[in-house]
Amino acid sequence: MQPTEFLKDLRQRGHRRTPQREMILQVICECDGHITADEIITRVRKRYPHLNKSAVYRTLNLLVQTGFVNPTDFGSGSVTYEIHRDPHHHHLVCRECGKMIEVDAGVFAPVERKLRDEYAFAPDLHHFAIFGLCRKCQKKG
Amino acid sequence: MQPTEFLKDLRQRGHRRTPQREMILQVICECDGHITADEIITRVRKRYPHLNKSAVYRTLNLLVQTGFVNPTDFGSGSVTYEIHRDPHHHHLVCRECGKMIEVDAGVFAPVERKLRDEYAFAPDLHHFAIFGLCRKCQKKG
DNA sequence: CTCCTAATTGCAACTAGTTGCAATTGAAAA
């Protein structure tokens, strides 16, 4: 999806099209992967120096609420954001070497089933960062 | 486990027994459940008014690293801490009414198996807060 | 008991992110 499409979709939900949101979305769409709020601010300010951080955080929260963007905390001190792709995926993160492996949402299907059946609970199992040890670091340790 | 036992165990790992750590551990052990850093500071200061927040956060991080305490982010704005119990457990949190249900670690066994078998990844599947909808709120919505 | 040294503390400054509020502005209606 392109920024314009997201903005149209937001409009239909009663949100306004503002230059700030337009540029924030542009940067997120261009970046192709995970990006932090700080990096968004830096990139937008190259063209539009007056951007305020509140607007960025509020826009990001809006995009997360509407499901256009997924937040992930890799434990680096700042949350990263990524355009949502269907189906969901998760990230395995090696706590030794930092290696990241993407796994598809299906991994959690048995968990979802069990929580629904045994607890009548409908979980959101979206976009987790799962820490652990990768193959190489298991052998080393 | 009692504060004294934790302190002994820490000592064996090369950490010192300080009055700050002693009182922080006492408060965590007494509280019987989840407690925030801020609440720990408040409670310790009743007896020892000069406690600094850095010491609290550093002690909490130490206790998490050593596995004595589990951190959980319920999305309330501050992380909560809980004495570790074996076996691990997780928390289901209803995003509508806030209801919390404890589930044992076994729920994630199939995930662990799959990640080990298919990705050679050894995950830490400890003490998650899993958001979703409880039975009642599913019916309402 | 005294000395020594690394671990720990307090402090102040910092980072990431949130919030209340007044000023601005998008966009729909007149």
Added chain:
DNA sequence: TTTTCAATTGCAACTAGTTGCAATTAGGAG
């Protein structure tokens, strides 16, 4: 085109948590 009003922004102050550094201290060795 002008009016209108809620949505949004910028700002400044705030919260949670982290960090670098100098001063203190636990606790083992002599």
